[in-house]
Amino acid sequence: MNKMVRIMLVMMSVILLAGIIAIIVIYKSNQATQATSPSIDDVVNSSVDIDTMTTNLKDNHIVQIALKIEGNDKKAKEELTKRDFQIKDIMIDELSSMTMQDLQGVQGKEKFKTDLKNRLNKIMQDGQVVNVYITSYVIQ
Incomplete structure (x- = not known):
């Protein structure tokens, strides 16, 4: 039972980390697009x-x-x-x-x-x- 809890915690941590990275990449690409659009x-x-x-x-x-x-x-x-x-x-x-x-x-x-x-x-x-x-x- 203890081994299964550890696996679940590791999986949740990996998913959370991937989500945070995705949000950062999307945020940075939106900033770059806005900066390159000429007035x-x-x-x-x-x-x-x-x-x-x-x-x-x-x-x-x-x-x-x-x-x-x-x-x-x-x-x-x-x-x-x-x-x-x-x-x-x-x-x-x-x-x-x-x-x-x-x-x-x-x-x-x-x-x-x-x-x-x-x-x-x-x-x-x-x-x-x-x-x-x-x-x-x-x-x-």
């Missing part, structure tokens, strides 16, 4: 607006689109501003290879934004593109 002022200060542009899609439909591209810091913003013409060129390349159906719905727009972000990050030297936001979108 809206930081997002605006590191973002560049791409004016509305109109171009043809692969299936001869027309899209009018405007973007806000967020860099990871002010240096990235400066580089994005200088690369405005390259950004527009990449946008035209991406859009001209897509159909109206490709851009329909959330998934189509997300794919466009992800592809654009990846291509821009390949040419960036002083920073990274963190996010691409569609600020205006019309398709005909």
Whole structure:
């Protein structure tokens, strides 16, 4: 009987210790997430607006689109501003290879934004593109 009580106490101690460790890990990860989330002022200060542009899609439909591209810091913003013409060129390349159906719905727009972000990050030297936001979108 005495041996069984010891085993139960050891098991309860191990479970309690595992619970405490789990709570600490969750607490620390929440603090890290909150610390790395930029404020809206930081997002605006590191973002560049791409004016509305109109171009043809692969299936001869027309899209009018405007973007806000967020860099990871002010240096990235400066580089994005200088690369405005390259950004527009990449946008035209991406859009001209897509159909109206490709851009329909959330998934189509997300794919466009992800592809654009990846291509821009390949040419960036002083920073990274963190996010691409569609600020205006019309398709005909």
